[in-house]
Amino acid sequence: MTTGEELLEAVHGAHSADLHRFVVRLAGDEQLAQDVVQETLLRAWSHPQVLERPADAVRAWLFTVARNLVLDHLRSARHARERTTGTLPERQEADRTQAVLDGWLVADALQRLSPEHRAVVVGAYYGGRSVAELAAEQGVPPGTVKSRMHYAMRALRLALQEKGVTA
Structure with a gap:
């Protein structure tokens, strides 16, 4: 019998790269993809009964959770108001x-x-x-x-x- 951590490590090794690529394609944001994959695996760890299912069922569960997390983020008020940019904001100057x-x-x-x-x-x-x-x-x-x-x-x-x- 394997422990929950060993199962999670096996799931991570088998699915994290594909899951990451899926989320990047879905969201178009590398940082969000890393966060979503981490949250998805955390949820899998929180529900150890999921990790004991057949491999195809575990994979489907992971991708469904990741998809739902991305959709929740895209629908959130935070996403609607915040915009990422490549330029840094103005530097704060000392009070003169x-x-x-x-x-x-x-x-x-x-x-x-x-x-x-x-x-x-x-x-x-x-x-x-x-x-x-x-x-x-x-x-x-x-x-x-x-x-x-x-x-x-x-x-x-x-x-x-x-x-x-x-x-």
């Missing part, structure tokens, strides 16, 4: 709200600086220019640019602290 708000805070604080101090900070931090380049642009010595940068950063820090920004 805080960065925008921080930018507004800094822009407002920059407006409080004198034009000379603002020109040095903007040129160095946003323009990426060196002290020598800023000195040449503004027609002042490099030491003046460094001094303006020092006092501009101090004033900027105070302006941000007034707005509640802490270090």
Whole structure:
């Protein structure tokens, strides 16, 4: 006498490939076919009396169950509403709200600086220019640019602290 697992392994070996091809032709979906074959064999395992029938009766039972599972899927509301696609959805982007708000805070604080101090900070931090380049642009010595940068950063820090920004 063979056990239920041995019978199921024998049924799987004898019928799963044909059952898979049948479901793929019926449904036109490889993933669904794999799911249906797995569910069909699970149902056969749940009903061991089916596995003890003659081979032709077992095969007919398996194909009937698989056909019914495919038809149930095709009639379901899920199938009617869901569509598969080969393209991936848009990537989710990080929330940039805080960065925008921080930018507004800094822009407002920059407006409080004198034009000379603002020109040095903007040129160095946003323009990426060196002290020598800023000195040449503004027609002042490099030491003046460094001094303006020092006092501009101090004033900027105070302006941000007034707005509640802490270090």
